[in-house]
Amino acid sequence: MHDALVRKDRDHDGKFLIGIRNTGLFCRPSCPTQKPPLDHLSFFEKSSEAISAGFKPCHQCHPMEVAGKMPSWIETVVETFESAPDRKWTDHDIRECGVDPQRLRDWFLNNQGITFGTFLRARRLGNALSRISRGHDLGQIAKDAGYTSINQFHAAFQKWYGCNVGSSNPAEAILVNRLLTPLGHMIIACDEKKLVLLEFADHRNMENQFGRLSAILKTEFLPGENNLMNKVQVQLDDYFTGSLCKFSIPLLIKGTSFQESTWKQVLTINYGKTAAYQEIGRKMGKPNAQRAVGRASGDNRIVILIPCHRVIRQTRDLSGYSGGIRRKEWMLKHEQAVSHC
Numbered sequence: 507m508h509d510a511l512v513r514k515d516r517d518h519d520g521k522f523l524i525g526i527r528n529t530g531l532f533c534r535p536s537c538p539t540q541k542p543p544l545d546h547l548s549f550f551e552k553s554s555e556a557i558s559a560g561f562k563p564c565h566q567c568h569p570m571e572v573a574g575k576m577p578s579w580i581e582t583v584v585e586t587f588e589s590a591p592d593r594k595w596t597d598h599d600i601r602e603c604g605v606d607p608q609r610l611r612d613w614f615l616n617n618q619g620i621t622f623g624t625f626l627r628a629r630r631l632g633n634a635l636s637r638i639s640r641g642h643d644l645g646q647i648a649k650d651a652g653y654t655s656i657n658q659f660h661a662a663f664q665k666w667y668g669c670n671v672g673s674s675n676p677a678e679a680i681l682v683n684r685l686l687t688p689l690g691h692m693i694i695a696c697d698e699k700k701l702v703l704l705e706f707a708d709h710r711n712m713e714n715q716f717g718r719l720s721a722i723l724k725t726e727f728l729p730g731e732n733n734l735m736n737k738v739q740v741q742l743d744d745y746f747t748g749s750l751c752k753f754s755i756p757l758l759i760k761g762t763s764f765q766e767s768t769w770k771q772v773l774t775i776n777y778g779k780t781a782a783y784q785e786i787g788r789k790m791g792k793p794n795a796q797r798a799v800g801r802a803s804g805d806n807r808i809v810i811l812i813p814c815h816r817v818i819r820q821t822r823d824l825s826g827y828s829g830g831i832r833r834k835e836w837m838l839k840h841e842q843a844v845s846h847c
């Protein structure tokens with residue numbers, strides 16, 4: 507590990523972390539800063555262990571991002587493709603990046619549950635959402651996202667997020683924006699009183715989630731920012747650093763009666779613990795409804811705060827997760843490692 511640290515080897519990022527005792531910081535192996543002698547270092551498997559030992563994340567290498575970071579061979583392809591969003595890319599172009607196209611497709615389906623194309627579209631529209639809420643020029647945003655006209659961009663944005671780019675009644679609408687977390691960008695929707703949606707930006711059914719919300723709430727969505735959004739960001743930051751074990755955000759839980767019962771039952775699973783689908787069904791008086799419980803968990807629109815990542819199979823397998831198995835596994839390990847909860 508020390509040799510990898512001296513070489514600043516990126517291939518070891520995600521395998522371990524280093525605590526530097528004379529600075530009180532912890533880093534990735536590839537951190538560009540100078541490394542002290544071996545006897546000044548502590549080694550950790552997870553960021554939660556480093557935090558529990560009193561270390562703070564380095565501001566140069568951002569070690570909290572390691573958990574949700576894509577492998578370097580995928581980052582190369584993503585950066586290349588995002589550099590020209592209006593170009594039609596092919597398998598030949600992927601091979602030109604030194605990557606097998608099938609391997610790339612398999613990674614996204616297995617780890618994110620979406621296609622590579624869907625991932626790229628989510629990234630472009632998520633970035634556009636953030637820029638719209640900050641008042642950037644719409645024509646330039648559409649162009650940077652790879653759309654040939656504002657109308658085309660409007661249609662894609664409406665389909666993906668279920669909201670218009672602009673509105674004449676922002677005070678009456680539910681605002682939508684993007685948040686940053688160590689596990690990737692998230693999309694948030696809320697008014698000043700309650701949170702109605704929190705999902706990873708690359709969720710494969712984002713447009714369906716907004717469609718259902720629109721039908722249920724019968725209100726308008728549009729890009730923007732409010733105080734509750736800022737409060738959610740603060741509490742998410744505290745959750746990921748291990749200093750918060752219980753959220754205090756008001757939630758608007760709307761769905762079928764079975765979905766609502768499932769989500770409320772999931773809310774009772776304590777931090778650092780897990781529950782099987784069958785166990786949740788039994789507590790709802792439906793012991794044979796584990797498949798329906800699984801579907802309801804998958805339809806959860808407020809992830810992390812309604813902790814569907816804590817729901818697993820009776821065999822202890824992690825099963826599916828709308829945000830990807832890598833994220834589910836990371837959050838479970840993170841919660842189990844935070845001793846003060």
